[in-house]
Amino acid sequence: MQEAELTERFTGRIGLVTGAASGIGRDAALAMAAEGARLVLMDRDATALEATAAACPGAVALEGDVSAAADMDRAAAALDAMGPPSLLVTAAGMLGPTRPLAEVTEEEWDRLFAVNVKGTWLALRALLPRMARAGGGAVVTIASGSGLIGNAVFPAYSASKGAVVLMTRSVATSHAAEGIRANTVCPGQIETPMLRGVFQQLGDRAAGVEAMFRARNPSGRFGEVAEVTQAVLFLLSDAASYINGVALPIDGGRLA
Ligand SMILES: NC(=O)c1ccc[n+]([C@@H]2O[C@H](COP(=O)([O-])OP(=O)(O)OC[C@H]3O[C@@H](n4cnc5c(N)ncnc54)[C@H](O)[C@@H]3O)[C@@H](O)[C@H]2O)c1
Incomplete structure (x- = not known):
């Protein structure tokens, strides 16, 4: 493959990345922009989002809550001002309660599903018709290994x-007939602020859970965001033209 094909996979492509202020979404946005994509970046953390946008040529930063339809409408309007979108990455997400299901409150459940599930749906609802009108596109959602097997430490997150x-x-x-591919990546433990937040939230259980996570992982380590980004960009790219509906673990072999 020519070097140009490797470094400029998204030239002329327009897209939306949610959760772009931090961690996996931020790294994916930076890498997509570095390969030519022009992006609308959405996050509720305006300050950190501006920093991501400043490093992504041509990007528009949109402070908003992915679970609010009105905010997603603003993201769609920003995309419409750029041109037809063909890329979507939904990385905005939250962990929610680290307690057994029977101890989760209604408010916690509703908020968790609003962000992780409704937020993903709202982004799809906004982008899919636009991609279809433009002749196709590629979606990568960020799920989790905890979306493939039950997680006893954060079961509500696992359900979401x-x-x-x-x-x-x-x-x-x-949506395959419209030229749209949709794949999801299922990271294991990846070194981001969210993972550190998990251990903070677990308090005196943190050391035991962290040791258990490491012991159950054949690689013996947690992943880096760049290791998720590489897979996200491949799935978005034309090199993955016949890959549709995959739920790809990125976990050092944890689910093997
Ligand atoms: N880090 C991991 O170990 C791991 C593992 C599996 C899956 N994931 C998933 O990857 C995605 C990214 O997580 P991360 O680890 O990069 O976390 P992170 O906390 O570093 O980044 C998440 C981003 O989403 C934003 N966000 C949260 N709720 C939002 C909302 N309602 N509206 C708009 N923005 C919102 C946050 O402000 C933050 O910038 C999440 O969906 C997470 O569940 C992470």
């Missing part, structure tokens, strides 16, 4: 990510 996996696969089956 399971929904993201099957939402994405449903898109894959129902």
Whole structure:
């Protein structure tokens, strides 16, 4: 393959990245922009989002909550001002309560599903018709390994990510005829502020859970955001033209 093809996979392409202020979404946005994509970047953290946007040529930063339809409408309007979108990465997400399901409050459940599930759906609802009108596109949602197997430490999160996996696969089956591919990545433990937040939230359980996570992982380590980004960009790219509906673990072999 020519070097130009490797470094400029998204020249002329327009897209939306949610959760672009931090961690996986930020790194994906930076890498997509470095390869030519022009992006609308959405996050509720305006200050950090501006920093991402400043490093992404041509990007528009949009402070907003992915669970609010009105905010997603603003993202869609920003995309319409740029041109037809063909790329979507939904990385905005939250962990929610690290307690057994029976101890989760209604408010916690509703907020978790609003951000992780409804937020993903709202982004799809905004982008899919626009991609279809433009002749196609590629979607990568960020689910989790906890969306593929049950997680005893954060079971409500696990349920929400399971929904993201099957939402994405449903898109894959129902929009292929429009030239749209939809895949989801299922990271294991990746070194981001969210992962550090998990251990903070676990308090005196943190050391034991961290040791358990490491012991169960054949690689013996946690992943780096760049290791997720590489897979996200491949799935978005034309090199993945016949890959649709995959739920790809990126976890050092944890689910092997
Ligand atoms: N880090 C991991 O170990 C890991 C593992 C599996 C899956 N994931 C998933 O990857 C995605 C990114 O996580 P991360 O680790 O990069 O975390 P992160 O906390 O570094 O980044 C998440 C970003 O989403 C934003 N966000 C949260 N709620 C939002 C909302 N309602 N509206 C708009 N923006 C919102 C945050 O402000 C933040 O910038 C999440 O969906 C997470 O569930 C992370």
